[in-house]
Amino acid sequence: MALVLAGVVLPDPLGTETVLRRGVAVARVGVSWMLTTTEFALTLPGRIEALMNHIETLMTRIDGVIDSADAVVASVQRTTGAADEVVASASVASHTALELIEMFDPIAKQAEPMARRFIDNLSDEEVDAAIAMVDQLPGLLDHMEALLPILATLDTVSPEIHELLGVTKDVRRAVIGIPGFKFFRNRGEDKLNEEERTED
Secondary structure, three states: HHHHOOOOOOOOOHHHHHHHHHHHHHHHHHHHHHHHHHHHHHHHHHHHHHHHHHHHHHHHHHHHHHHHHHHHHHHHHHHHHHHHHHHHHHHHHHHHHHHHHHHHHHHHHHHHHHHHHHHHHHHHHHHHHHHHHHHHHHHHHHHHHHHHHHHHHHHHHHHHHHHHHHHHHHHHHHHHHOOOHHHHHHHHHHHHHHHHHHHH
């Protein structure tokens, strides 16, 4: 600095031109960086808005996933409740079945030899006959329903039959008392015997 004040000019090792070029280059880089930064700063609100839109879309999808998950959880809870009811019902049915098994087990053990003997002695023809008989049951039921009203009237017919038998006995006594009836009866029996022999 003192040399400059004294008026001594020292040679510039880099040269003024070089310094100016470097200064211009630095200025260009600075301006370029400033332009890039400004451009970035200007596009930043649009990018932030797009990012916010993406975030809103993502939040909407996340809300949908959460709602679906809540629905699945509710469905699972309902299914679990229904499964608990089924398990409880099955437990009651199982308990009832065990009680029935305990109740009928001695009877089954006692009946087992008779059932085995029945099955061992059952032929195919008997099974076919039983099936045929079961096939006939609807018709038999129809006949029984038709017969029941007739059977219901038999209690009124019974005294009349007894009365008819009494009258028949009286007629028989009267006929036996007719003179010569024994002769006619023997003659009728002989004639019937003769007819039977000729038919054979």
